[in-house]
Amino acid sequence: MEKIIRIAVQKSGRLSDDSLSLIKECGIKFYNGTGKLKSTSTNFPIEFLFLRDDDIPGYVADGVADLGIVGENELVEKNKSVTTLKKLGFSKCRLSLAIPKGQEYNGIQYFEGKNIATSYPKILGDYLKAKNIKADIHEISGSVEIAPSIGLAEGICDIVSSGSTLMMNGLKEVEEIFKSEAVLIANNNLEGWKSEIVEKLLFRMNAVQKGKSNKYVLLNAPNESLDKIVSLIPGMRSPTILPLAQEGWSSVHSVLSEDQFWENIEELRAAGAEGILVVPIEKMVI
Ligand SMILES: Nc1ncnc2c1ncn2[C@@H]1O[C@H](COP(=O)(O)OP(=O)(O)OP(=O)(O)O)[C@@H](O)[C@H]1O
Ligand SMILES: O=P(O)(O)OC[C@H]1O[C@H](OP(=O)(O)OP(=O)(O)O)[C@H](O)[C@@H]1O
Ligand SMILES: [Mg+2]
Structure with a gap:
């Protein structure tokens, strides 16, 4: 059997471009045509799986992929047992609680008994528990910022970067609950020969990061x-x-x-x- 490792990267979204640029800067060549969900490098023993970011922690934990590049927010939310090898310094964002702009905010007690829409029920649930706040978490998978204006929830917890999505939807950020950036993760039980290839990749990534x-x-x-x-x-x-x-x-x-x-x-x-x-x-x- 050919000795080759597998890395899962996001197919298209906020992580994709920087993930692929980093790999290219490591001198690793591969074909990345639209619609192709699997590709093998022509000059390094690595195969790429192009996936939705939600699935990456699970695939790496199960060993379907040996490595993955994913946001820490998604990694913690999915709660899978993997090894974080390296912070990658891109896709930096935060998870924050936000409420309608016109509402007065007087601290985290504001959320007691309220309805909060989010795609991150675990991270939000853990945060509220630690703060001793009982709120109703309403899980939705996207366009979370719309929830208050259509009467679905009184507050939201979602990804913020520049804050412009919140502003455009009449919301204000009131608590930052989690900071995130892209990370390289690995399966916990990599065989020796796989670890050797991973070490070679890490060596290249470190050289690129130090250079930058x-x-x-x-x-x-x-x-x-x-x-x-x-x-x-x-x-x-x-x-x-x-x-x-x-x-x-x-x-x-x-x-x-x-x-x-x-x-x-x-x-x-x-x-x-x-x-x-x-x-x-x-x-x-x-
Ligand atoms: N505005 C942003 N600025 C910086 N990083 C972001 C931003 N939005 C999201 N991210 C980071 O990038 C990751 C992927 O975001 P994206 O919006 O592409 O996810 P998605 O819509 O769930 O994609 P997929 O279709 O793969 O499920 C997030 O989990 C987060 O870590
Ligand atoms: O604070 P900002 O700079 O406005 O960024 C935050 C927005 O970025 C992400 O969405 P994205 O634009 O990736 O679209 P998506 O809903 O398709 O994930 C995230 O879900 C927020 O909605
Ligand atoms: Mg996703």
Whole structure:
């Protein structure tokens, strides 16, 4: 039997594009034509299953797929036993309680005895239980934000990102109950050879993620300020310093996180750095 692992990704929706981009950035090639629900990579031992996100935790728990990419909200809601290997940093959103804009809100007690529409009955139920609130949870599978305006519920609990869907439906966010982002999950009992392939994939994903969160910085500096500048941008091991054609000046090359760059920019300029270039890094292996 050919040694190949299976990964479940969302067929189409808020997770799909970023999931597939990440896999492509890992150098993994595959055909992804519309309507095709299964595809095998041509250069890495992995097969893709394109599914609804609701089904991904269950398929991974049952071993139908070895890996999956899914939102933490869906993972916790489905309550399946799988291993979370890695947070992926995309599809960031929150689950929040919201009520009609005109209603006065005086704390979580507001929901006592009320009717709340949601697609996340478990997460909401656990939250209300922890807060000692008894409310009536009305499960619906989509377009949750419409529920109050058609008299189906007095409040809702749904995914919020920019907040524009709530606003367009005359609702206001009153409690954030869960924060979510996409995660890579794995079956709990992967055989040894499968774990080896998963490790190779993780190695590539880490290199892509590290590359994204770091920048390659090049700058020119007078030689007398090199010590100060090196201390501000120490790099992976230490910066590269090359002499410029102009006497008394050097070019300094280093790698640092974008946050660190912005934190240090004023000090770098004050130390005499100029001609500063910040360049994206595609992959980074430490
Ligand atoms: N507005 C948003 N911004 C960021 N992330 C989001 C947003 N909406 C949803 N997500 C995240 O993406 C996941 C998939 O959202 P999507 O709306 O595509 O789900 P769906 O309609 O249930 O899809 P499916 O047809 O696969 O069941 C959500 O579970 C959540 O983790
Ligand atoms: O706060 P916002 O930025 O407006 O995002 C929140 C909305 O995004 C998602 O729906 P999506 O647009 O994916 O449509 P769906 O109902 O088909 O899932 C989610 O279900 C919310 O309705
Ligand atoms: Mg879904």
